[in-house]
Amino acid sequence: MENLDALRQKIDDIDEQMLQLLNDRMEVVKEVGHLKAHHKTVIYRPEREKAIIDRLAKLSKGSFNRSAIEAVFHQIFAISRNLELPERIAYLGPMNSFTHQAAESRFGALSEYLPLTTISKVFDAVSTGKVRFGVVPIENNQEGIVADTIDLLGKHDLNIVAEVAMPIHFAFGTKENSVKSIKKIYSRDIAFRQCKSFLGEFFEEGQVELIPVNSTSKAVKMAAEEEGAAALCSHVAAREYALPILYENVEDSEDNFTRFLILGKEIVNKQSGKDKTTILAKIGDNPGALVNMLQDFYQAGINLTKIESRPAKEGKNFKYWFFIDFEGHIEDESAKAVMMVNRDKIKFLGSYVRMC
Numbered sequence: 001m002e003n004l005d006a007l008r009q010k011i012d013d014i015d016e017q018m019l020q021l022l023n024d025r026m027e028v029v030k031e032v033g034h035l036k037a038h039h040k041t042v043i044y045r046p047e048r049e050k051a052i053i054d055r056l057a058k059l060s061k062g063s064f065n066r067s068a069i070e071a072v073f074h075q076i077f078a079i080s081r082n083l084e085l086p087e088r089i090a091y092l093g094p095m096n097s098f099t100h101q102a103a104e105s106r107f108g109a110l111s112e113y114l115p116l117t118t119i120s121k122v123f124d125a126v127s128t129g130k131v132r133f134g135v136v137p138i139e140n141n142q143e144g145i146v147a148d149t150i151d152l153l154g155k156h157d158l159n160i161v162a163e164v165a166m167p168i169h170f171a172f173g174t175k176e177n178s179v180k181s182i183k184k185i186y187s188r189d190i191a192f193r194q195c196k197s198f199l200g201e202f203f204e205e206g207q208v209e210l211i212p213v214n215s216t217s218k219a220v221k222m223a224a225e226e227e228g229a230a231a232l233c234s235h236v237a238a239r240e241y242a243l244p245i246l247y248e249n250v251e252d253s254e255d256n257f258t259r260f261l262i263l264g265k266e267i268v269n270k271q272s273g274k275d276k277t278t279i280l281a282k283i284g285d286n287p288g289a290l291v292n293m294l295q296d297f298y299q300a301g302i303n304l305t306k307i308e309s310r311p312a313k314e315g316k317n318f319k320y321w322f323f324i325d326f327e328g329h330i331e332d333e334s335a336k337a338v339m340m341v342n343r344d345k346i347k348f349l350g351s352y353v354r355m356c
């Protein structure tokens with residue numbers, strides 16, 4: 001059987017070449033997709049597909065005959081079409097925001113994106129079916145949770161389809177050549193808080209006015225238009241307005257990460273072997289209520305990765321929801337057991353591949 005190994009090696013080599021060629025083909029298809037999007041022409045061109053198959057069937061000299069070509073190429077065309085016309089995605093805008101970057105990291109450059117001005121509008125767009133997916137921030141490891149997102153997860157019936165953890169870097173963009181000529185810095189509140197050391201080191205007390213605006217894109221626009229102005233912003237936003245970057249990565253912590261959620265409707269992922277599940281638990285205000293539930297997780301051997309309380313905002317009393325992330329999938333036997341005993345207290349929000 002020595003020959004078998006040698007033959008298999010040949011097959012492996014050919015497969016690698018085919019894979020490379022298929023990837024090259026997809027790169028060209030992406031360009032076709034861009035052109036079609038620009039000219040607003042239709043994606044599905046059956047006549048072109050038939051022409052390709054006819055041509056290849058004529059060219060083929062080996063045992064890969066017409067029906068084999070048809071079988072394989074129809075699959076390739078389907079993948080190509082999907083690449084050309086992907087899903088519609090809403091995200092917390094504006095364009096070039098960190099949430100936009102998180103969305104693009106998952107859905108690619110070809111998807112149709114809808115920047116919205118509030119997290120609530122993103123939830124509405126997904127709930128009403130205006131878009132298939134929504135992308136919102138849920139927490140920053142320096143700043144804590146995004147309360148709006150948690151509260152809206154409680155109100156809407158959406159599922160968490162995936163999480164994205166993205167490093168957050170701030171750049172210092174300005175048209176000026178030196179920090180000495182800078183009198184105003186535009187950015188979001190959060191950026192001023194996260195770049196305190198840089199601001200303290202490079203600017204004297206009272207030298208600059210820190211002007212909060214509601215997006216780093218807006219900050220870039222202002223800095224690009226005004227003399228003596230600068231912006232704490234993302235690279236992507238600076239590039240958009242051709243604002244030169246004087247300093248890179250000016251954030252205090254090297255480990256500045258934001259976690260984003262991708263939301264969809266009625267989408268439940270299958271078990272991947274490395275999952276995370278998010279639930280909201282409304283626990284009665286009797287002694288031991290929280291301890292009892294935590295005990296159930298402990299006994300099932302489930303590791304909680306997050307627990308955060310939020311006011312239930314019902315009536316005059318102080319009642320709380322607990323926002324809980326745990327390792328594992330809702331279909332795992334251990335998780336099913338905990339969900340079963342606590343079913344009247346729990347709202348399931350999603351099981352998805354664990355990225356952080």
Ligand SMILES: O=C(O)C(=O)C[C@]1(C(=O)O)C=C[C@@H](O)C=C1
Pocket residue numbers: 029032033043044045046048049052076077080081084
């Ligand atoms: O040629 C096109 O118009 C393409 O979009 C490319 C392509 C392909 O994969 O070759 C994809 C979809 C169309 O239905 C036809 C062909």
